[in-house]
Amino acid sequence: MKQVYALCDVNAMYAACESVFDPTLVGRPVIVASNNDGCAVARNKEAKALGVKMGQPIFELREHIEKNGLVVCSSNYALYGDMSFRFMQALSACSPRVMPYSIDEAFLDLTGIESVVSYEDFGHQVKDLVKQWTGLPICVGIAPSPTLAKLANHGAKQYPATNGVVDLTDQVRQRRLLSLTPTGEIWGIGSKLSKRLEALGIRTGLQLADADPKWIRKHFSVVVERTVRELNGVPCHTDILEVAPAKQQIVCSKSFGSPVTDLDSMLSAVSHHASRAGEKLRGERRECGYLSVFMSTSRYRATDQYANQKGIALPFPTADSREITRHAVDLARKLWRDGYRYNKVGINLSDFRTPGANQSDFFSQIEDEQRDKDLMVTLDRINSIAGKNSVQFGRQIHKNKSWEMRRENLSPAYTTRWADIPTVKC
Template sequence: MIALVDCNSFFCSVEKAFHAGLNGKPVCVLSSNDGCIIALTPEAKAIGLHRGDPIYKVRDLVKYNNVAIFSTNMYLYAAMSRRVTNILRSFVNHVENYSIDESFCFLDGYDKQYDQEDYMRMVVEKVKLYTDIPVSVGVAQSRTLAKMGSKFAKNYKGYNSVCMIDTDEKRRKALSMMELSDVWGIGRRTLPKLEYYGVHTPLELADKKESWIKSRFSLPMVQTWKELNGISCIDTSEIAGKQSICTSRSFGEKVTDISSLRAAVANFAAGSANKLRGQHSVASAVTVFIMTSRFREDLRPYSNSLTVTLSVPTSDTIEITKAALQIVDDIYIKGICYKKAGVVLSDITNDTAIQQNLFDDIQNRPQRFKLMNTIDKLNHRYGIKSIRLAVEGEGKQNWHSKSEHRSGNYISDINEIMTIQI
């Protein structure tokens, strides 16, 4: 059996864990530059707020209902995510971290010693006790059914945080109650095609013959069909390895000088390279894009991008940043007010099989690979960006996103540790 542990309203739950008195009250977390609502509690939904609402349009509603507003703080959320994952791994041997708020726990063999439903309910209580983060758990024979179970556990209190789909009767009932669009693996393009063939519920899809699915859809839909029938076949470790990595951001203030633009792009390139090493991959192509604001008709519009191909696939921050900065120098136009920039790494492959180049001008790749790993370890130990390239700059820069409501990095930065007055 597979259990999917899903943190409820994760970003908001983290903020509530560090700010007393917010239980039962509406809470929202804003996007980059405090622009739109990206996460909200059920209490916030009940007063008419929605994910994606621009904050300036609902400011009166927020003020009237005394909604607690927070800026996104991914450092804090990532630190709490690691803490939740570590708690899960203390109770389950095999845990696969799928996203910042979701983890798959593999319960093979646990049924010989425990009642799996009661055991996972105990894990839910421990996570809540140690982190104050509420979680919902779905237990089933496949990952897709487990995700379905977690949604039922989240939406129906009668499950007491754990929904177990362990019989064919429960499976068919769950499939008949779930919306087809809510099934993991069914996207916007696939949904109209299924409806065209008269498939309107997950149960109708699961009852189709495998030959019918294969004749009309590609391999991912065949895998979804198997998963809905309780056959585990999706490898989430492969899904986690992204085929492209993009780090981009809208600037807090307009950027006109090339030094600030270079600093921003260097930060994005370093962040993308770090993500690349985190999934044990290397990239062959680096793309940089820059653009002005789409909403300022009084300013000269401009957008451009350029891609360079590296001679050898790499995850070296120095090499990737150097390529990104060269692109910036090529596409930058003086006098333009830039609002957004980003770096995209593509042509990604596993770092265990790197195609070498006879004319490679970097002769010390093994040593530089060790250097990058050492920097990653130091930054993990002493805080992100403790060691960085000089071109990235330091301190608060004008291109940094606005975050007027940001909480402190309470569990990852000693300088922002929470203080309590007694």
């Protein structure tokens, strides 16, 4: 049977999540700011129309805020993460196979559905259901390969007449849209490859689709060859949809809300990131064999700059937050130099191993090891139910939390904290 995929993608996800719970934002230009309210990391279409750029510093937008009603929201990742989960749940009600690809997009397997309903009608049903269940607006692109489904989704976003759904299962329509699409906009091509392709006379998606796959493999790579086949409706990239590639490293770091000048605050921040990294590592069901810590002053300072990092190969691979924190704190003490105004610290875990595959400490007791593992499982379970950092290590708690993020326009945790549930007046 002919394979068919739908790519469902939320329109301006972060701004949309904010608008769901604050309807006064609908129709207004909205951006979401990075940690510490530094620069724009997400924009809705009204904000794009004002000319707000990705990564633009917030202080440059004062005029838009005052004259054009631009709304700046602090990033609320607890809200976006939970809304993403709800979005995926809604999609699961539409197809037996949902392949999440990022926080706001997922591929659905629609193979065989045509015998019940037309692809376009089904796309509208999915779009309406997601809207009804979550309040989020999405676009749906339907095609015989993931790359063409991406292209269809792009078309649905670009052309309002499509009403958010494009069925690209027909070859004539595929070729027409491909002829209007520069190669750089094809999924997986990007600006570097598109320049090389252009030098060879391949400027549009259609020219790429018509290129000889063997010639492409010889001059580029097997990955680009697969893209060519995908553009001709042959699904090849399906393997990347099945399993997310195993992580090679975990990095937990953030810039401080205000500069840190004392060692105690620094160690409290290091412990916080270390235990967060440990939690992520256990979530991946891995242990790490190498750990490093980095710290730095702001690179925008003219003088008194300092940046350094130190790592350690662990004697025994571990996923125990207490071990990770102990080593991270030791490294941080070694890195610390008095007299600087630090603005960033982070932890990097790598050299991942499968738990149980390594020889453990000769002197350790098996019962102790099991008890340590149980403790971490319990810790993660409590924190996942009661909220992040409900249970934390002593060192993480520090009276002066100047290093915490600045989030002045943070919306409530509408969907994950009882006290923040919105009330509706009738």
